[in-house]
Amino acid sequence: MQEATSQTILAAPNSRKILTWFLRIAGGSIAAIVTFLAFCFVINLKDVELNPAAGELLALSKKPVEMNSNGYIVLSAIDADESQDVLKIGQEVTEKLTFLAHENPSRIDYFEKVKYKKVPGFTWHSFRHDNEGCKDGIDFCIKADLLNRKVLETALVQNALLLKRYEMIQQLPQFSEPPTISPVLVTGNNISLWEGSDMAVTEAVFDIADGKIKEGIEQLQRNDLCLRRLMRQSSTLSSKTMITAMLKRQVKTISELVEMYPQLVNSNGDELGKMLTPLTSDELSLVPALTDEAQYSLIRIKSIKYAEANNFADHFFTLFYQVNATQNLMADRWKTLIPSLNILPPEFDRVRKGLQDPGTILNEHAYLPYLHYLYNPIGKILFYTGFTPYDIYFAYMENVADLDGYIRLVGLQLDIRRQGITDDKMLAYVNGAKEPFRSPYNHQPMTWDAAHKQLQFTGSRSYRDSSGTRNVYSVKML
Secondary structure (H helix, E strand, O other): OHHHHHHHHHHHHHHHHHHHHHHHHHHHHHHHHHHHHHHHHHHOOOOOOOOHHHHHHHHHHOOOOOOOOEHHHHHHOOOEOOOOOHHHHHHHHHHHHHHHHHHOOOOOOHHHHOOOOEOOOOOHHHHHHOOOOOOOOOOOHHHHHHHOHHHHHHHHHHOHHHHHHHHHHHHOOEOOOOOOOOHHHHHHHHHHHHHHHHHHHHHHHHHHHOOOHHHHHHHHHHHHHHHHHHHHHOOOHHHHHHHHHHHHHHHHHHHHHHHHOOHHHHHOHHHHHHOOOOOOHHHHOOHHHHHHHHHHHHHHHHHHHHOOOOOHHHHHHHHOOOHHHHHHHHHHHHHHHHHHOOOOHHHHHHHHHHOOOHHHHHHOOOOHHHHHOOOOHHHHHHHHHHOOOHHHHHHHHHHHHHHHHHHHHHHHHHHHHHHOOOHHHHHHHHHOOOHHHEOOOOOOEOEEEOOOOEEEEEEEEEEEEOOEEEEEEEEEOO
């Protein structure tokens, strides 16, 4: 018993030493954590100044758009009732949407705030959807249009107001889109833009079928001039994509007209050839669209700061989110990205290999991410998770470059018909074709498929038509 008591007495000082050691460790850890949190709190108390890149983009976003000679103004109210002055209503709509967007780009009540008397709805798209009797590269769409002419002529009459307003857009010299308005808002209007172009092309086909060659060719020329101007001036990715589809439809129509009405080759070869010139660098470029995307992204990220802080999570969010610092991050990336993507198709692969998303670079470092997120962690999370990957922009660029390849392919078709090349000499002629009739990506010749009597161009992006999904553009030679 005495021995056990002695051991207990000896163990007591050791226990006190262990407890003291534990308390010191715990206290030190708590002090370190408190110091660390205090440090994080203090460094996040103050935002930084906007850098020149961010200031320049924000200044651009405040620049008003042209109101009197701008086709976008007509498009913004293209569904206004026939009794309305569409240019006047379009100006009011654009001014109101711009004001609302500057006030808060995140708002969802745009359409509740902007109201005007509208037509019941354009129906051309439903007629066109019901008339898909063609297969790209296999059957001719204008044959289906001519077979269903009565139906389409009824649709032309019912949608005459849409065509009239599309022709107004054709005549106006500018197409300038406000960068502050959410691209989602103009999706419906872009569909109306496509419908207007499709109606103009359909009318041209009917004129040519009726022997009114001059009227039909002039209609196609007006539309070509308009679409190429829109390719240069459109400044959102959604509108650029829609206009690319519109121009592709017109080029396909010209290709079919050359085969169905071979007399056009001799009588109007020059006019057709001018509409089949390769896209210029300005028409290929996404720089205007990316610049507007950059402006919208900076304005959009700023609006997040103004969320009401109703609970602890909101207070935490606003405390560790610095608007200017986040805008600087975004502006710096845009400043690097936009010039690097101002390239022609032969440079796509080289530039793509040299670009790397900043988040990937950061995460490859052993400890840098932990230090990086101490200041403005919420803003940096928004930046890295919300910025579109480079490959998405290359997809847009390749979509336009594929259109350029298709234009070159149809240009080669017209050239072959004008030169009177026979089937036995076709392969040699295609392989020896000059630069305007070669692939925009690598300057290689187009392909001649003798078995199917088709000229072919292999694009970079797959597209869907009534034949399925593919990336080969075909021209059938009758």
